[in-house]
Amino acid sequence: MRDPNGSDLAARVPPLPMLEWGSWHTPFVFFTGKGGVGKTTVAGAVSIALADAGRRVLMVSTDPASNLGDLLSTAVGPAPGPVPGVPGLEAMNLDPDAAAAAYRERVVAPYRGAVPQEELHALEEQLAGECTVEVAAFDRFTQLIVHPELIGRYDHVLFDTAPTGHTLRLLNLPSSWAQYIESVPEGASCLGPRSGLQAQRTQYQAAVEYLSDPGRTTLVLTSRPERGALREAGRAGAELAAQGIHNQHLIVNGLFTEPLAGDTVAEAFADRQASALDALPASLRAIPSAGVPLVAWNLTGIRALRALVRGQGGPVSGPDVPADVGADERQTPLPSLEALVDELAAGPPGAVLVMGKGGVGKTTIAAAVAVGLARRGHDVHLSTTDPAGRPADVLAGGPFRHLTVSRIDPAAELADYTAERLRAAERMSPDRRALLEEDLRSPCTEELAVFRAFGALLNTARRRFVVVDTAPSGHTLRLLDLTGSYHRQVMADAARVPGRITTPLMRLRDPAHTRVLIVTLPELTPVSEAAVLQDGLRQAGIEPYGWVVNAALTAGGTRDPLLHARAALERPQLHRVRDELAARAWLVPWQADTLIGEDRLAALTDATSR
Numbered sequence: 001m002r003d004p005n006g007s008d009l010a011a012r013v014p015p016l017p018m019l020e021w022g023s024w025h026t027p028f029v030f031f032t033g034k035g036g037v038g039k040t041t042v043a044g045a046v047s048i049a050l051a052d053a054g055r056r057v058l059m060v061s062t063d064p065a066s067n068l069g070d071l072l073s074t075a076v077g078p079a080p081g082p083v084p085g086v087p088g089l090e091a092m093n094l095d096p097d098a099a100a101a102a103y104r105e106r107v108v109a110p111y112r113g114a115v116p117q118e119e120l121h122a123l124e125e126q127l128a129g130e131c132t133v134e135v136a137a138f139d140r141f142t143q144l145i146v147h148p149e150l151i152g153r154y155d156h157v158l159f160d161t162a163p164t165g166h167t168l169r170l171l172n173l174p175s176s177w178a179q180y181i182e183s184v185p186e187g188a189s190c191l192g193p194r195s196g197l198q199a200q201r202t203q204y205q206a207a208v209e210y211l212s213d214p215g216r217t218t219l220v221l222t223s224r225p226e227r228g229a230l231r232e233a234g235r236a237g238a239e240l241a242a243q244g245i246h247n248q249h250l251i252v253n254g255l256f257t258e259p260l261a262g263d264t265v266a267e268a269f270a271d272r273q274a275s276a277l278d279a280l281p282a283s284l285r286a287i288p289s290a291g292v293p294l295v296a297w298n299l300t301g302i303r304a305l306r307a308l309v310r311g312q313g314g315p316v317s318g319p320d321v322p323a324d325v326g327a328d329e330r331q332t333p334l335p336s337l338e339a340l341v342d343e344l345a346a347g348p349p350g351a352v353l354v355m356g357k358g359g360v361g362k363t364t365i366a367a368a369v370a371v372g373l374a375r376r377g378h379d380v381h382l383s384t385t386d387p388a389g390r391p392a393d394v395l396a397g398g399p400f401r402h403l404t405v406s407r408i409d410p411a412a413e414l415a416d417y418t419a420e421r422l423r424a425a426e427r428m429s430p431d432r433r434a435l436l437e438e439d440l441r442s443p444c445t446e447e448l449a450v451f452r453a454f455g456a457l458l459n460t461a462r463r464r465f466v467v468v469d470t471a472p473s474g475h476t477l478r479l480l481d482l483t484g485s486y487h488r489q490v491m492a493d494a495a496r497v498p499g500r501i502t503t504p505l506m507r508l509r510d511p512a513h514t515r516v517l518i519v520t521l522p523e524l525t526p527v528s529e530a531a532v533l534q535d536g537l538r539q540a541g542i543e544p545y546g547w548v549v550n551a552a553l554t555a556g557g558t559r560d561p562l563l564h565a566r567a568a569l570e571r572p573q574l575h576r577v578r579d580e581l582a583a584r585a586w587l588v589p590w591q592a593d594t595l596i597g598e599d600r601l602a603a604l605t606d607a608t609s610r
């Protein structure tokens with residue numbers, strides 16, 4: 001295999017050993033990673049391998065978009081239940097919304113009848129967001145890991161997914177929040193979640209100790225062999241290591257190492273994976289690593305997962321391969337990205353928000369749309385709210401005609417926001433100011449700072465196109481929660497003060513001002529997760545403009561048996577998007593060339609550039 005510069009990648013990339021599925025020794029194993037990398041699949045296969053080896057295993061999903069029931073082909077509820085066909089294995093879904101409802105009630109109940117109704121509503125508002133859902137999920141699963149009877153019942157408890165660094169930073173803020181709530185309630189950006197955390201402090205401290213004990217807990221960073229996913233795994237690992245979780249392993253899912261000789265798509269596919277592994281972040285090189293092979297069947301059901309664990313089957317002979325795998329590929333069922341940009345260019349300027357799970361190619365799609373609009377003569381600004389987003393790196397050049405580029409840097413926005421808040425608090429007493437300074441170190445403050453910059457960016461989309469590469473879905477939904485909270489606060493104030501007001505949420509809900517594009521991959525889990533994101537947007541009153549299905553092997557012309565079978569598996573998802581989920585949708589084929597630079601991006605949206 002050779003990279004674009006002609007160097008021999010195979011000579012430089014040490015091959016990853018294949019995963020030994022039953023080789024886990026700690027009682028708690030957490031699987032984390034970007035959306036669509038296969039966390040649930042890998043965790044499910046490990047659970048089956050451990051149970052088949054005679055261990056007693058509980059698998060718990062904390063993912064609101066969990067497909068654990070589909071994976072195991074059985075109903076999975078909020079309490080542990082047996083998995084048919086796998087003696088020794090039980091599974092449960094930790095419902096974050098139900099956990100959040102119970103958490104809110106526990107926090108609010110003591111104040112009913114004790115404080116004015118207006119203050120009670122304010123507390124309920126502070127508990128309404130995604131930050132509370134995340135903390136409530138942590139609250140619920142800490143109950144699972146600190147109870148001795150659970151530890152005695154199972155040899156292993158596997159979690160899909162792990163707690164985030166965001167939550168652990170929140171737990172580690174040590175001040176007396178009861179005092180802070182009483183003295184400066186207007187200053188606590190994490191007031192609602194933190195007020196509930198205080199009551200369970202002992203339980204959380206025990207949980208954090210368990211998480212940081214390498215004899216009890218293993219953290220599995222799950223990734224695809226792609227540069228973006230591996231960078232995200234490295235960043236997550238570093239963040240969690242900073243919170244004391246050091247027993248980390250890396251699993252790279254979907255390795256394709258034996259391309260059909262002479263097949264340009266297959267060879268390019270393998271070369272790109274090898275190149276990504278060659279650029280593995282230093283932090284990931286220092287931890288134990290293993291690979292999981294790419295397979296030619298849907299990984300749902302016990303039989304399919306056991307075939308993966310046992311290495312059974314070949315490129316085409318595994319379970320659940322479509323019957324038409326050898327047939328000619330059908331005509332692509334969706335229009336191209338060029339058609340999308342033509343449609344946008346024909347309409348008025350405004351904001352174009354590109355959303356989706358991590359790892360689906362949002363940054364590339366956002367940059368391609370921006371370049372396409374600019375090449376059609378429109379003034380365009382491209383930006384990102386994703387801490388990992390680097391649109392300038394994707395464009396790899398400049399200056400550009402009709403196109404400007406920026407990014408919302410969370411660190412810079414946080415510094416500006418913090419300085420502004422502290423200037424406004426100069427007359428506070430030293431004790432109150434110290435508490436405010438601590439609150440400003442909380443992760444929620446960074447979100448508020450990014451929200452402020454995001455709102456300012458939306459305001460610029462009146463006379464030009466503003467294309468925004470948003471953060472992965474969970475962060476985006478938290479941003480929308482802040483947008484909704486701000487909207488309700490402003491509208492309540494507006495009822496007392498006359499005048500016309502336009503909030504960021506009003507702009508997001510206005511289809512004449514904002515068009516939201518959801519990006520996904522043509523695979524079961526990413527499509528299902530995109531559907532959950534769409535539901536969240538609709539609950540906020542935002543109707544997506546359409547979906548972009550990225551990196552499709554369909555119609556790619558590959559003769560490689562494994563990739564040809566993968567292309568066949570894509571077709572039901574493409575029809576699901578077109579016929580059931582999206583108001584309109586467009587398709588981006590898998591690209592053999594790395595999409596770096598204005599000209600290569602333009603080729604996605606302009607046939608004359610190819």
